[in-house]
Amino acid sequence: MRSDISTGKKLGWLSFAFLISALLCLPFADLALYQSDPWRELGRIALGFVTPWWDDPQTLLDALGQTIAFALLAVLLSVPLGVVLAVLYHWRVVRLIAAAVRSVHEIFWGLLFMQVFGLSATTGLLAILIPYTGVFTKVFAELFARQSPYPEQAVAARNRRFSRYAYTRIPQAYGEIAHYVRYRFECALRSSAILGFIGLPTLGFHLETAFKQGHYSEAAALLWLFFILIATIRFWLKPKLIPVYAVVAVFLLPQSPPMASGLIWQFLTHDIWPKALLNGDWTATAQWYSRVWSNEAWPSLLQTLLLTQLALVLTGVIALLVYPFGSRALVGRARPLGRGVLLVMRSTPEMMFAFVLLLLFGPSGLPAVLALAIHNGGLIGFLMAGHSEQQPERPDDPAGLNRYAYLHTPRLYPGFLAFLFYRWEVILRESAIMGILGVATLGFYIDSAFEEVRFDKAFFLILVTAALNILVDSVSRRLRRLAGAEQAGGLG
Structure with missing residues (x-):
């Protein structure tokens, strides 16, 4: 019993820590809304969606x-x-x-x-x-x-x-x-x-x-x-x-x-190395790397991390809210409709979601966060729904909301955290490429460097992105072990 209590507390504190980290990121992330008429544009998109x-x-x-x-x-x-x-x-x-x-x-x-x-x-x-x-x-x-x-x-x-x-x-x-x-x-x-x-x-x-x-x-x-x-x-x-x-x-x-x-x-x-390095000028090389780091790499890296953390926590919230709609054990005959919604969420690439949301809210980090959370929330929700249907049933099990809140979700929660931590590195990589659509993440400066034929700068920024992903992957692996749910993965 003590082991179960300590595991529950451990998972609770881990979840609480990530929630607090997202709240701390809110004031510093670029989530500005731009003046637009989103409802009119959304109506045109909806009309197009039903008239392909x-x-x-x-x-x-x-x-x-x-x-x-x-x-x-x-x-x-x-x-x-x-x-x-x-x-x-x-x-x-x-x-x-x-x-x-x-x-x-x-x-x-x-x-x-x-x-x-x-x-x-x-x-x-x-x-x-x-x-x-x-x-x-x-x-x-x-x-x-x-x-x-x-x-x-x-x-x-x-x-x-x-x-x-x-x-x-x-x-x-x-x-x-x-x-x-x-x-x-x-x-x-x-x-x-x-x-x-x-x-x-x-x-x-x-x-x-x-x-x-x-x-x-x-x-x-x-x-x-x-x-x-x-x-x-x-x-x-x-x-x-x-x-x-x-x-x-x-x-x-x-x-x-x-x-x-x-x-x-x-x-x-x-092409991918700075001229100072090729010329053997180590002082100029250090200055070049320092300048690119301070002016472009560090600000965009920080923004990438902020958006990733917000998207990660929002992904978890969405997954917990949507997974019951794909489980026959929780919604019964309404399952096909829920599965259809989850199919759209998990099948639509984040870039496509972000492209639509950028039209509605403008070029800030908000569309990127929402796009990442919708796609990954649908994916994790789909996986959780499958595990929910595999849960053993008893005649005296609660029904409806009580079954969701007090039976299935507690059973699935360790695996849910493992799923979420597996997707952390993926969300980070996707946050970086959102810069191609104009969001101020690492991808924005990488894409700009390629357009300017500055392959040395682009390559350095890609190396920064890779190092950041390796670091996050290492942290997520340790957190999965801490959550005691290593066997739930394989979702990379």
């Missing part, structure tokens, strides 16, 4: 095909790489590389590769493949570590590590691996779509264009198509058909122009 229309089906199908192609091929390539690196996860260098590559958002990878490969298939594939390899490496290593060690003891010790894993731990973890890869494919579809915001010919490119031009019926057609795509994954993503899909995906990719190796070498060895 697209007059060029071929363009729509091409964008859909390329969105799927980038996601599918990137996942198919990153899964085996993740398995191999997960087997070697006991090496510190592998852990550091995996942490570094997954800490940089796909859009930042895309902006980097676009300077070398242009708006090509290579850019889109690498932008998703590289961070996803880091994610798969970490998650697969955790899955392997949780498997029973006894089958491995029956394998001769002289066998190589890969052989032992191939016959013992990998087969044991296969079910969990398959489930997680399917989930990550859904995430890859969202990543592929938002790469259109930097010019790649996926659904996001046409969506951004439609919203900017006020063609909300066209934007709605794209969104509805994307929702249907996500909702029907379990029907069309059959293992036997994946080889066929992969061959078709190769032909759907946009053409990649030939690229001289000298240009790649020039970019890696000269």
Whole structure:
């Protein structure tokens, strides 16, 4: 009994600390509202949402095909790489590389590769493949570590590590691996779509264009198509058909122009480093880094952290409020409607939510916080709803609101915190890229540096973003252990 009480107090104090941290962030975050007529614009968006229309089906199908192609091929390539690196996860260098590559958002990878490969298939594939390899490496290593060690003891010790894993731990973890890869494919579809915001010919490119031009019926057609795509994954993503899909995906990719190796070498060895460093002037190099840090990196890093903390806490509030609507045990026959709402919330990328909210509230941090909280709250709410339906039932269980407040929520709360802390690093990465839409986070200065052809500054700011994500990931991992809910994860 004392252990249960201490665990409850621990979770309570942890939740209270995060709530206080969000309240402390409020006065310093850029949450200004700008003069506008949001209700009129919201009415136009709502009308477009219920009257979707697209007059060029071929363009729509091409964008859909390329969105799927980038996601599918990137996942198919990153899964085996993740398995191999997960087997070697006991090496510190592998852990550091995996942490570094997954800490940089796909859009930042895309902006980097676009300077070398242009708006090509290579850019889109690498932008998703590289961070996803880091994610798969970490998650697969955790899955392997949780498997029973006894089958491995029956394998001769002289066998190589890969052989032992191939016959013992990998087969044991296969079910969990398959489930997680399917989930990550859904995430890859969202990543592929938002790469259109930097010019790649996926659904996001046409969506951004439609919203900017006020063609909300066209934007709605794209969104509805994307929702249907996500909702029907379990029907069309059959293992036997994946080889066929992969061959078709190769032909759907946009053409990649030939690229001289000298240009790649020039970019890696000269373009991304300040001239003072290349000239060996260490004093001028230190001054350059100090100036960029004080003028751009630190202010935008602070704003990114403030918005992340607000979005994290609001995500938790939304998840706790919406999850019962997706659980048959809590709402009964109304479950399909609740599941539909959760599908829209979790399937719509944060960038798309933010784009709409920026039209309504102006270019401040408020749209970013709301967009991040709505998407991640829907995702965590969907996962909690699934766990809610798996709870054992007794004839004397309370009903209605009492069942939600006194039975299911207390049971799910440790896992809920684990889900939330797993999403912390993701919310931080998404907060950073909100700068591409004009919010004063790290992404704003990174995008501006690329536009000014200041690759050295952009690369330094991306390194700052990566270091910040690695730090937050380390803190979130410790907090999951403190909450006693490490096994609830795998949501990276």
